[in-house]
Amino acid sequence: MEVAAAIMTRREWLTIAGSAGVAGWAGFKVPVEGPEVDDVGGAKSPVAIVKAASYSGELAARILEGVKACGLDVRGKRVVLKPNMVEFDKATAINTDVAVVSAALEVFAKLGAADVRVAEGPGHRRDTYGLAEEAGYRSMLSKFDRLFTDLNRDDVSRVEGFADEGEIYLPNTILQADLIVSMPKMKTHHWAGATLSMKNYFGVVPGSIYGWPKNMLHIVGIPRSIVELSRILGKKSFAIVDGIVGMEGNGPIQGTPKQAGVLVMGRDLRAVDATCCRMMGIDPSQVEYLQRSGNLGNASAGLIEMRGESVAGVRTDFQLIDQFKGLRLI
Amino acid sequence: MDPLRARHDFLRTTQNADGGWGYFPGKQSWLEPTAWAALALHGDPAALRAWTLIKSWQKADGSCRPCAAVDVPNWTAALAVTLGSLHRDEVAVRRGLDYLLSTKGAESGTLKRIAKFIAPDHTDREPSFLGWPWKPGTSSWIEPTAHSVTALRLASKVVGRQAVGERLASAQSMILHMRCADGGWNYGARIALSHPLVSFPETTALALIGLAGRSDVADAVRHASGLLSVKQSPLSRAWLRIALRLHSAKPAALDETLSGPDTLLAALELLGGTEDGKWRLLLPS
Numbered sequence: 001m002e003v004a005a006a007i008m009t010r011r012e013w014l015t016i017a018g019s020a021g022v023a024g025w026a027g028f029k030v031p032v033e034g035p036e037v038d039d040v041g042g043a044k045s046p047v048a049i050v051k052a053a054s055y056s057g058e059l060a061a062r063i064l065e066g067v068k069a070c071g072l073d074v075r076g077k078r079v080v081l082k083p084n085m086v087e088f089d090k091a092t093a094i095n096t097d098v099a100v101v102s103a104a105l106e107v108f109a110k111l112g113a114a115d116v117r118v119a120e121g122p123g124h125r126r127d128t129y130g131l132a133e134e135a136g137y138r139s140m141l142s143k144f145d146r147l148f149t150d151l152n153r154d155d156v157s158r159v160e161g162f163a164d165e166g167e168i169y170l171p172n173t174i175l176q177a178d179l180i181v182s183m184p185k186m187k188t189h190h191w192a193g194a195t196l197s198m199k200n201y202f203g204v205v206p207g208s209i210y211g212w213p214k215n216m217l218h219i220v221g222i223p224r225s226i227v228e229l230s231r232i233l234g235k236k237s238f239a240i241v242d243g244i245v246g247m248e249g250n251g252p253i254q255g256t257p258k259q260a261g262v263l264v265m266g267r268d269l270r271a272v273d274a275t276c277c278r279m280m281g282i283d284p285s286q287v288e289y290l291q292r293s294g295n296l297g298n299a300s301a302g303l304i305e306m307r308g309e310s311v312a313g314v315r316t317d318f319q320l321i322d323q324f325k326g327l328r329l330i
Numbered sequence: 331m332d333p334l335r336a337r338h339d340f341l342r343t344t345q346n347a348d349g350g351w352g353y354f355p356g357k358q359s360w361l362e363p364t365a366w367a368a369l370a371l372h373g374d375p376a377a378l379r380a381w382t383l384i385k386s387w388q389k390a391d392g393s394c395r396p397c398a399a400v401d402v403p404n405w406t407a408a409l410a411v412t413l414g415s416l417h418r419d420e421v422a423v424r425r426g427l428d429y430l431l432s433t434k435g436a437e438s439g440t441l442k443r444i445a446k447f448i449a450p451d452h453t454d455r456e457p458s459f460l461g462w463p464w465k466p467g468t469s470s471w472i473e474p475t476a477h478s479v480t481a482l483r484l485a486s487k488v489v490g491r492q493a494v495g496e497r498l499a500s501a502q503s504m505i506l507h508m509r510c511a512d513g514g515w516n517y518g519a520r521i522a523l524s525h526p527l528v529s530f531p532e533t534t535a536l537a538l539i540g541l542a543g544r545s546d547v548a549d550a551v552r553h554a555s556g557l558l559s560v561k562q563s564p565l566s567r568a569w570l571r572i573a574l575r576l577h578s579a580k581p582a583a584l585d586e587t588l589s590g591p592d593t594l595l596a597a598l599e600l601l602g603g604t605e606d607g608k609w610r611l612l613l614p615s
Contacts, residue, residue, distance in 0.1 A: 089528075124517055126473070127532050129592070130563025145590055153353035153360075153594075156400060169400050190523055208353070208360060209396055209404055211464025211471060212517050219436065219468050254525050321523070 039298040044305040045268035046070050047275045049314055052244050053261050059103035060110075063240060066265035067107060069307040072238055075112035077178035080149075081105065084184045084200050084242075085120045086252060088134035093245045093257040096183050098140040100242045100263070104181060105141070118144075119173050121151030121203045123213050128152060149173045152207035163220045163228050174204045174233065182239045182269060186246035186262075186276055188255060192222050193287045193324050194280065195252045196273040197239035201229035223289035227296065230269055234296055239272040240265050243279070248318035262314050270297030271304045281317030283329040334607075336588045337600035341367050342376060344593060348398075349379035351593045360397040361387060365409035366597035372416060372608050381417050384410050388422055392429025393466075403429075404465045405474035408481040415484035416611055427485045430478050431493060434460045435470025435504075454520045459504035460497060461518075471518035472508060472533050475501050476540030483543070483614045505540050506547075513553040531557045535569035542576040543614035551577045564589045564599070572602035572609050580605065 048066040052059060067074075081104050083096035101118060108116045118141065125131045128150040129138070138144045154171035162168035174180060184200035192199055202225070205214045217225040230237075241264040247255040262279065266272040270293050274284035284290045284299050298304055301311075320327060331339075345351055350359025351367045361384055368380035387395040387410070393403030394410045411426035436442060437455040446457050461470025462478040479501050486494040508518050514529025515537035521527060534554055541547050551574065558570045558581055567586075574581045584603030588596060602609045 087528075087530075125530060125532075127530070127563050127565045129590075130532075130565055133563060150353075155352070155358045156397075158399070169402065208362060209400055209402055209465070211405060211468070211474065213471070215463065215468040215471070216465055250523060250525060253527075254522070 038294050039300050039303050040295060041298070041303065044303050045266060045271035045298045046305045046307050047264065047266035047268070047271050048307040049275070049279070049309040049311070050263050050265070051261055051309060051314065052263050055097050055099035055244060059099055059263075060106045062263055063100075063103050063107045063265070064110075066240070066263060066308065067111070067238075070238070070266055072267060074108055074179060076114050078115045078176065079108045079113040079117070079179045079181060080173060080177040081108070081116065081118045081181045081183055082174075082200060082203060083118065083120055084195075084203065085122050085128075085131055085135055085137070087122075087124050088131055089253070092255065093185065093247050094187075094253055095135045096185050096242045097244065098136045100240065100244070101137070101183060102141055104183065104240055105147070108181070113179075116147075117149055117173065117177075118147050119149040119151050119154075119171070119204075121154075121171070121205065121207060123202055123207075126152075126207070126212050151204050152212070154206065156206055156209065159232055162232070163224055165216070165220065168228075168232075169206060169209050170204055170232070171206055178236060180233055180237050182237055184239075184241055185252075186241050186243035186258075186260060186264070186280065187251035188248050188280070188282075188318050188320060188324070189252050190250050190321055190323070192226065192289060193327050194273070194277055194282055196241060196276050197237075197269045198226050198230045198234075198273055198289060198293070201226070201233055204229065204233070223292055226289040227293045230293060230296055234269050237269055238265070238267050239269050241272060241276055243276065246280070246318065248280075248320075250321055256319070258316070258318055260314070260316050260318075262309070268297040268304075270299050274299035274301075275304060275306070275311060278311045278329060279315050281315060281329050282320070282324075282327045286327045333584045333586060333588075334600060334603050337596045337603070338371070340588060340591075340596050341371055341593070341600065342374075344591075345376050345379070349376075349383035351380070351597075353593055355591050355593070358397055358399060359383060361394055361406040361409060362396070363593040363597060365406070365413050366594055366601065368413055369416070369611060370597040370600040370608055372611055378417075381413055381419075384413060385419065385422055388425060390425070392425040392427070394426075402465065405462065405477060407433075408462070408474065408477040411481035411485050412477070412612075415481070415488045418488055420488060423485045423488045427482070427489060427491060427494075430462070430481060430485075431491075431497060433462060433466055435463050436467060437469050454508075456504070456507050458500075459507055460500040461504035462501070469518075470504060472505060472515050472540070473517065473536045475505060475518075476536045479505075479540040480542075480612055484612070502541055502544065505537050509537070509550070513550065514557070531562050531566035532569045535566070535573035538573035539569075539576060539612070542573075542612070547577070551579055555579055555581070565592075565595050568595060568598035568602060572598065572612070575602055575605065575607075575609050576612060
């Protein structure tokens with residue numbers, strides 16, 4: 001998240017603190033999320049890539065194809081669609097396109113979900129409904145006000161265990177859902193390398209408690225917070241990544257639109273994110289939050305079962321800022 | 331129906347049994363919508379019930395629960411001090427003031443100052459300016475700083491603290507320092523990786539609320555007036571009206587129908603909807 005420029009992550013601080021000879025004073029604690037491992041292993045994680053050239057095509061059919069390919073059963077479930085809405089700039093592509101959300105609503109209702117809601121808690125804008133208006137959500141999603149929950153102002157419940165914080169409060173709409181569909185925009189990120197289905201969960205952290213921006217997540221450390229939120233929510237998650245038009249360069253706000261023409265789906269968020277990275281020309285083994293989340297899913301190509309398109313068939317390298325040139329997949 | 335009457339009736343009929351308001355009707359009471367609704371209804375018995383609830387959430391150290399279910403001290407303590415000051419509750423105000431004066435952004439801590447010295451370009455923050463964080467242990471940002479400035483100003487009228495003046499000046503310096511190149515404010519970051527960030531209307535208004543009483547921000551007030559003259563969301567308009575009135579500008583009165591069951595929005599619209607509204611309670615003098 002761009003506002004991390006105003007603070008420092010634990011890792012950044014340790015770098016500076018170490019150079020000042022005060023690393024011990026900084027009091028680094030052993031992470032609670034477990035040791036770094038490569039992958040969970042076991043059965044391969046299915047990930048579906050489907051082509052979608054534009055937002056005006058038959059998106060519902062494409063999403064249905066991917067959902068079925070991943071063997072997802074939503075019958076009788078309370079489903080929450082969690083798009084990525086941050087800021088709005090008509091000159092670029094920051095937010096999950098509303099057409100993808102609209103199509104997903106149609107698909108999950110058709111597949112027999114008991115309830116399908118849309119929920120988001122923007123990290124920068126207090127004015128969620130104003131942002132939803134600008135981003136076209138209010139005009140394009142019928143009955144938006146009835147379907148939508150502002151996660152920044154939802155009632156909350158306490159969840160034990162979040163990094164060194166000991167606890168985190170999360171929105172009841174999220175905690176009570178049977179299935180959360182993380183629907184990020186496929187973007188590069190100038191602090192995390194890439195922002196995909198796992199990072200998208202920053203939006204569930206309520207601003208009413210933690211503010212705008214959700215600075216606590218930066219203080220904990222962006223990669224670590226990504227892992228912790230995914231640890232809490234990942235088991236009841238599904239991902240639909242809007243990679244029809246993504247963002248490259250100085251994402252997630254100030255980058256450039258990048259036509260990639262795909263939707264990427266799967267139940268294992270780590271596998272989905274690793275696949276997106278490969279598609280974007282990013283080496284997932286070099287992305288810190290994927291390194292740290294080995295106990296949450298599979299990222300190795302050999303442990304991901306591709307359904308639909310192959311990565312090689314849709315790979316389109318996203319431009320990387322200088323700080324992340326080392327992430328380029330050879 | 332008269333737009334103000336619609337907000338008034340909405341707030342009167344959506345108050346929870348505990349005296350508070352949820353962000354939306356039927357939801358649990360939260361300090362933030364409760365405080366703004368209480369300000370908008372100041373003088374009404376409903377506002378007194380709201381203050382009683384908020385006071386019960388204040389802890390011995392002056393911090394507050396943001397709602398009954400959440401035990402995390404955060405930025406809403408400032409709203410409690412503002413409300414306590416209007417109710418002239420000296421004990422609650424002193425306690426809250428102590429908490430606010432002991433709280434500052436993490437960027438002002440010793441380690442961060444050293445870090446700034448070692449790597450001055452790492453952040454556009456000026457660690458000598460003391461703003462307020464959303465949550466203790468994190469950095470300071472525009473909105474919690476603006477609310478805390480308002481709280482300190484009103485609290486000083488009740489308990490008269492010498493230390494308040496210095497802290498107010500420092501906090502306002504922080505707000506001025508974080509102004510974006512486009513003339514407004516966002517949440518509180520001017521640049522990211524050397525690229526200028528844009529401002530937002532609602533945070534521009536909040537920054538100006540924190541700068542109320544200053545005579546050297548006329549250009550920022552003009553900028554905010556310009557924002558209100560073009561299409562904005564109801565929430566942005568509501569914040570902008572309050573901010574402009576606090577700076578003696580005279581925006582048009584609220585003439586919109588209630589856009590939805592949003593307690594915070596209705597309270598802000600009622601508070602700053604007209605020239606003779608309760609926004610005057612927030613005036614620095």
